Amino acid sequence: MKLHEAIAKFLADERGTQPVFGLMGDANLAFLGDYIEREGGTYVPAVGENGAVLMAYGYARASRGLGVATVTHGPALTNTLTGLTEAVRAQAPLVLLTGDTPDVHEFFQHTDIPGFAQHAGAQFERVRSAGTALSTLAKAFTRARFESRPVVVDIPLPLMSADVDYAVPTWPSFAPQRIRPDSDCVESAAAMLLAAKRPLVVAGLGAVRSGAGDAVLELARLIDAPVMTSLLGRELFSGQPENLGIFGTLSSRLGSDHIGQSDVVLVLGASLNNWQTDSYRLLADKRVIQVDSDPEALARYGPISLGAVADAGAAAEDLLEILRDVGQEPSGSRRLAEIAEANAGENREHFTSTTGGGYVDARESVVEIDRVLPPGTRQLTDVGRFTVSVWPHITPAPGTMDYPGYFGSIGLGIGAGVGVASVDQALPTVVWVGDGGAMQGLVEITTAVRQSLPLIIVVINDGGYGAEYLKLIDVGAKPENAFMAWPSISRAAEGLGAEGIRVTDREQLTAAVARIEEYSAEAAGDGVTCPLVIEVIADPHQMANEASVG
Template identity: 40%
Template sequence: MQLYEALAAALIDLEVQPMFGVMGDANMAYVAKFRERGGKFVAAAHESGAVGMADSWSRATGRVGIATVTHGPGLTNTMTALVEAVRNRSSILVLTGDTPAEPTHFQRLELSAFASAAGAGYERVYRPETLIRDLERALRHSVTGRQPVVLNVPHDLLRSDVEDLRTVRPPARHEPVIPGEERLDSALGLIAASNRPVVLAGRGAVVSGARESLIALSEVLAAPLATSVQAKDLFVGHPSNLGICGNLAHGPAGTALAESDCVIAFGASLNVYTSARGELFAGKKIVQVDHDPSRFGWYTAVTDTVVGDVREVAWAMVSLLQQGGHEPNRSWLRKIQTGLSTFEPGAEFADASGSDTVDIRTAAIRLDGLLPARRNVVSDSGRFVHAAWPYLHVPEARGFTAMGAFGAVGLGLAGAVGMSFARPDEPTVCVIGDGGFMMSPAELATAVRENLPLVVVVFNDGAYGAEYHKLAAYRIDPAHSFMSWPDIRGVAQGFGARAISVRKLEELDEVASLTANLDGPLVIDIRLDPTVDIAD
């Protein structure tokens, strides 16, 4: 057996399903053998798309995502998607390889330096007989470090003969850390002394599966529930759910957060968006709970901290508060719940639809009712998120991914492909701007080839919309941000997808019938007015 065959067999043993990638000299041999052995390989159109797919797949499943690309430009093409995965702390393995040992090879690249520049880990296969050990080390590095790892399988090793190798062992997960009662005393003292506490969940709470424990804690404390964007809709349907905390909070949530005197944050970084650049948490007691103590106080100064698995910490807090006979202020929560029960999202703004454009906020609210109730949502970056994130919901937090940890535009479509493979029994909705869509339309061909139940909602203002308003603030003609794209419906149809154009709100109504039984991708091109500022 040669090493490329052994690597393919090891990936099959790991039950890597699927592996995302673009073939080239560095990987085509083991990719071919992987497929011949029954492995699912998703051929992306671009290497950045392959890493974006693996990233989104990993976020949705909680498992290590696998991407493979060739050496040199194959790897450099992944840089933006790789940094996005690093910033999101995603566990993914990027398989690539050194070029042949020839100093003049035109695709040579120092792989470890590239990985370091992206903030990713780096491992390599050193000798044919160490293949399994090196692969296991790379997987363990990705899982325990919660980061992408670039694994170098040198080209010159691929045809090396190897003896029968042992079966690869998947990386073990760490047992959750549970702090002792004495470590919780200080934090619980602050919390119990508060009159208007809020329980705030971040992505770490989603990963930990902490929904039920945090709801139980909120009931003991009579505290409303809020989330960061990355934990969006973790508490959807609960009467105490405030939704997104920070600069995207709706009216009743903003009022409750302003009135609160203590925030207990579970698995949330408390970044500038969640904290509204610090203004939201000013003067409040902040208790931050995370398994990783390096996360404490990174963005926001905190009053106390607890190291531990957020689900287990929440259960421990519930138990200790109940044992102590804690009696919270329930009148404040009842007032908040009353406000939430009567809240109508559309009442917060004046609809600014025009004769041939739709207000994106109105469109998002309408789509929330028209799209299949069981769905996933993957978001690109852009000014449209001010409407898409607050108004377009998912029934389960694992079904939402925002490809925006690096602030890049154009990763959303690849992320939606990855989500579609992670959760194939429900349609995936990709929300993306016209600029982001035109950066990555080739991955629509991947979705068509794979016959994915994917709905791509393109919020099309014919401009780089955020830049339009920033230029206006500079008192520079915002028309410099205008872009003349080809017809997006025609582009989508050219790739083999169904597509419709929406210029009036009532034209959205056919979405319900078009998405009832998806048999492939559907693109919805919604025309917006770039002059309407939805971020006010």
């Protein structure tokens, strides 16, 4: 068979019913044609190359598996830079298949593929001959899974028509390893926790993925410590009396008070990044014990007193064993009782609504929409000022929230959301996005339309760029300089084949929420015919600038 036929068969064998996202061009159209026609593979064509990579990224994050994208050479590859860099920063297992240009003098679309991959921070593999192509592909797919990072694969176009035998070498299958901490390290951590006067336990996405919730909660109760989570670990301890919610700059007032009072902080599977810790100022005077399965995560953002390369759940279990062995029992301290009492008075809706005059308070819309979403609904947010109106007021199940913001770019949410929605079509996927990010990513709505994906996109439209609105004030300029005269985003979405609803008052919000309930039921039944776009018109002068949880 020809190499392009062999690549198609490899992809079909490797992916099964899982999708390949991409955009066709000279470097990949031969094997994509075979993949679709001969192999019956699932191919999701994107509008743009960056969108294709974002879809593979979203799919990998939501499925906890591998995402695969393919684009052609030259400008198609360079168009993927932002999405690929985002996937690298998020440590998403992803393979991007591309191909070098024809070997002719001064070919106008030539670009340095290994240099490009290095610039994005991705790994790189090159197919050096037709005979080694399948071996190189198998290696790339294995590396992406084992290393949990993107791998760019260059399959030079001139090799596509070469004759090859279909023989794929056997590579080890991927199974996540549950790394246990070193026993001396566990003993040192236990000693620090037992000596602490006001310990605090923080669980991140690593704890969620490890299934460590029960063990972490039991451990916290043994040492009379309240529990908190990272943004992506949120709701892990929902309903528990000692739960203080999100740790860091998004904390409630009660949570912020206890962060400030803590002396030893045990962190299980959370990065402690600059946004989370206010550039580490929240931990400046504390003893920090950090546990993470990624050694590069330890002390990355600031000093720690003790670090352990380990699975969050395994570490919690080993700490529990030591504490039980020394006879540690919950003391029933007044501290946790006071937290439980104060917690009962907290309210996610602790804000004064500004709805009126043709505008809807973004927080009010978030609370009302979140209330009717089916359990298990995946929620994804773009990045921007609007997020402080979203993050404190949504209640996703543990592990079902994500945000493509590791590179700090707006406009990635819709593309990534298409990939997330491709994982499970029995439930809707909700993407929360600002107006600027929506305008940048709107074109990929047509991909969701073609695939009939159950995707709800909620656009918080305050008519401009929110972060710049605030920064212009800081530099003494008029914030109105950040305003943008957008067209109606919901109407634009309708033009792209979606269903659009514009919300400017409570009556329209109530109708939009009712439609979301109907849409969710359609997704669970016979399926939806197109995505649903809800455009909430918000007053830029009244947008929240900090978390509003009492």
